[in-house]
Amino acid sequence: MRGTGKGREDAALDDYALVRVPEHARCSWLSVAVQRFGQVSSFQQFLVGAVLGFGMSFTDAVIAITVGSVMLEVVTILLGIAGVREGVSVSVLARWSGFGRKGSALVGLLIALSLAGWFGVQNGVFARGMHDLAGGTPEWAWALIGGAVITVITVFGFTMMAWTAYLTVPAFLFLAGYSIIDTLAGHSLADLMAAPPPGPPLSLAEGTTLVSGAFILGAIMTPDMTRFNRRPADVVKQTLISVTLGEYLIGLTAVLLAQAARSVDIVGIITSSSGLLGTLVLATAILKINDWNLYSSSLGLVNSVDVLFGRRISRRGVTWVIGAAGTALSAVGIVDNFTDFLETIGVLAPPVAGIIIAEYYVVRQFRPGLDRARAAGTMPPPTADWMPLSLVCWAFGSAVGKYLDAGIPAINSVLAALLLYIAAGKALMARKARMARRAPGADVLPPAETDLTRSGG
Template sequence: MASSVGVDDYALTRVPESARYSWWSVAVQRFGQVSALSQFLLGATVGFGMAFWQAFLAFTLGSVILELIMILVGVMGMREGLSTSMIARWTGFGRGGSALIGLAIGISLIGWFGIQSAVSAQGLVQLIGVLPEWAWALVFGLIVTAIVMRGFHSMAWTAYLTVPAFLILVGWSIISELTRHDVGALVASAPPGPQLTLLQGTTLVAGGFIVGAVITPDMTRFNRSAADVAKQTLVGVTLGEYVIGMAGVLLAHAVKSSEITTIVTSSVGWIGILVVVAGTIKINDWNLYSAGLGVVNFVGTVSGKRLNRAVVTGVLGLAGSVLAAAGILDAFTDFLTVLGVAFPPIAGIMVAEYFVVKRWRGDLETARAAGTVPRDAPSWVPATIVVWLAAALIGRFVEWGLPSINSLVVAFVLYVVAGKLGLVRGVGMSRTADTEPAAAL
C-alpha cells in the first residue's frame, strides 16, 4: 500500500548510481531553494539597513561561507548516497546521535513548512479570496505535500515550472519599480532603515540558510560526482544570493521598506502575490522532504521499524498544514530559531570525522563498494554529544563574530582535538536495519 501513495526515495539506503541525476537537475532545485521568497525577504532586510555595496560585500562573505559548508557536506552525501541523518551514524554521531539529528530536522523543518504555508495563504486570500485564510493554508500545504510524496523526480519537475515563473515575476517586479527610479541614485543612497554593520549583515546572510547547508546531503545524494556538487553549489547559491538577494536590496532602497509584501505589491500589484506563492512552493517542498527523511530515520532508530517515506511525508504535511490553518505556528518561531543553533555544529562534526579523524570512514568505504550501508553503527559517541552541546552553547551565547560560524568552527576544532586524543569512541553497537543493496524504486 505504501508504494501506491508515493516513493520511499531510498530513505534508509544508498541511492544507487542508476537513480542519480544530472548536475543541472539538482542545480535547478538548489537554485529554487536558495532563490525562494525567504531570500528575497533576506535581501530586503539587509538592504533596509545597509548601503548597496556594503550589502554586496555582506552577501559575498555570507555566500562563500555557505558554499564551503555545502560543498564539503555535499560531497559526503554524493559519495555515500545517504541522507543527512543516515550518514550521521558513521560521521561521529552514532545511531543515537543520528536519531536526535533526525528529530531536530523533523521538528524544525515541519515548523517552517507550516509557517511558509501560512504566508502563502495570506497571499492567496489577497489574490483570489473565495476561501478564508485557514482554508488556503490547508489547500497550499496539501498540494505541496502531494508533490513531495511522489519524491525527488516530482520535485524536480516542480522546480522546472516554479523557478522560471518566480524569476519572471521577480524580474517584472524589479523592472516595474526600478524604471520609476534613478538606479545610480539607489546604489549610492544611504540605507532607509536602522543601519546594520557588515558583521550583522554577513550573519544574516550566512545564518539565514545555515540549516539548508547542513542538510545538503539530502539533495546531493542524487548527484553523480564531486564536480557536480561543486558546480550546482556555485551556480545555485551564487545566482540565488546575488540575483534575488541583491534585487531585494535595491527594492528595499526604492520602496523604503523591508516588508516583502509591501515591496512586491507596490511594484506590480496582484502579480506580486504570485511572486509570494511561486517563491514559497520551491523551498517548502524541501522543508517537508528533509523533515520526512529525518523522522523516518528517528523512528527506525528508536523502534527498529522501517516506515515508508511517502506515508511519513503525508502525515507530516497534513500536520503542518493543520497547524498553519490553526494559526498557532507563530508561537513556535522563537523556538525554531533557538533550535537552529543546534544545526551548525552538526556540519562541523560530520566534516571533521569524514575528512580528518576518519574513525568510521573505513566502514563506509567497505560498505559502499558492496552497495550497502555498514552492518553496524556505534550506539552512542559520548565525546560527540559533549562537543555538540558545547558548540551550540557558544553559538547561542557568545556575541562576538558570526554565531552560526562560531559554533561550526568550534565543533570542528573540538572534534578533531578529541579524535587526536583518542576520545572519539563508540559506546555499544547497533545492527543496521537494512544492509542489502538498494533496489530501484
C-alpha cells in the first residue's frame, strides 16, 4: 500500500478498513486459523445443535449438519481466497465483485445490521446464563458488562482479537469437554443416538437451513478475516479444519445434550449441570465469537458511510457506536427472537455470496483491473454506482430461497443468484463484444461502464 507515513499509520490503526492489507501486515496461518475455529465452534453452534437434537433424530441431525457444512465450506473457501488475494474486506470487495460502489454499501449495511443483531443475540445469551448462576444481578446488567468487555477488545482490532482467541479457544475446548462429559454421565450414547426427538419434529430442509443460516454470515464475512492470511492454501486448510471440526464436534455434541436433557435450552442444560464450570464455558464460547460479529459489522458500516456520504470514518469509533447499540439490543431481549432472526438471514444473505463468487471467478468483468491494481499495490479504479444485474440477482435469489418449497432454502438462494448472474453476465458481455466488433471505429466504453454495469443516470 502506497501513501504518506501518516496515511499508512492511520490505515494500520484502522486495520486497513478501506484499503488492501499490505504484505508486511499479513499474519501466520495459526493466528487466523484459531480465530476461524473460534467462530465455527462458538456457542451459536451449541444453540443450533440443541434445536436440531430437540426436533430431529441423531441420524437426521448428522445429515443436516453434513449438507449444511459442505455448502458452507465451498462458499467460505471461494470467498476466503478472494479475500487473501485482494486483501480487502467483503463489503469493499463487493465494489468490484458485481455490486458497484453504492451496491456495496447495501452489502455493508446488511452485514453491519445483521452482525450487530448477532452481537446482541450472543451477548443476551451470556447475560441470561450469568443471571441464572448469580441470581441477584439482573440480566441487563450482565449484558452491559459483557458488551463492554467485547467492545473494548474489538476496538483494538485484529491483533488483540487474535490474542483473545489464543486464550479463549483452548479454554473453551477444555471446559466444554469437561462439562459435556459431566452432563452426559449416566446416559447411554447408543440409546441417545437411537432415540426419537423429544420435541416437535423438524424436517431435513428445516434442519439444514438452520445449520447453513446460522453460519452463512460467517461465510460471507470470510474476506474480513482472510485478508490477513498470506496465501490461498492457508484459507483452504483453516476452513476444512474449522468448519468440519466446529460443526461436527460442537453441533453433534449439542444434539446429544438436547436429547439427554429433553430440552432445547442449552444454556440451562450446561449452567445447571455444571454450575460455575458451565458458566465459564458460556463466557469463553461467546467471547471468542462476538468480537468478530462486532468487528465485521464495523467494517461493513465504514464502507457504507464512505460510499454513501464520501466520508472516511474511524473503524474504532464505529466499533464503539455499534458495540453500544448491540449491547442495548441484548439488554432488551433480542435473544428471544433467535430462530426468526436465523430464518431472515437465511433468506437475505446467501445471494450476496452467490453474486460475488459468480463475478469474481466466472464472469470476471473486473478481474483485469483487480489484477493490475494488486500488482501495483494500489486500489482498483472506481466502478459505476449501481449495477442493476446484481440487484436483480439478489432479489431473485432471495425470492427463490423464501418461496421455493423444494430443496434447502439457503442453498437454493446461493445457486439461484449465482447461476442467474453467470448466465446474464456472460450474455451481456458477449453482446458488448459483438457490438465492438461491428463498429471498430466507435468509442468503446471502459470496463466500469459496460452494459452490465451502467447505472442509467
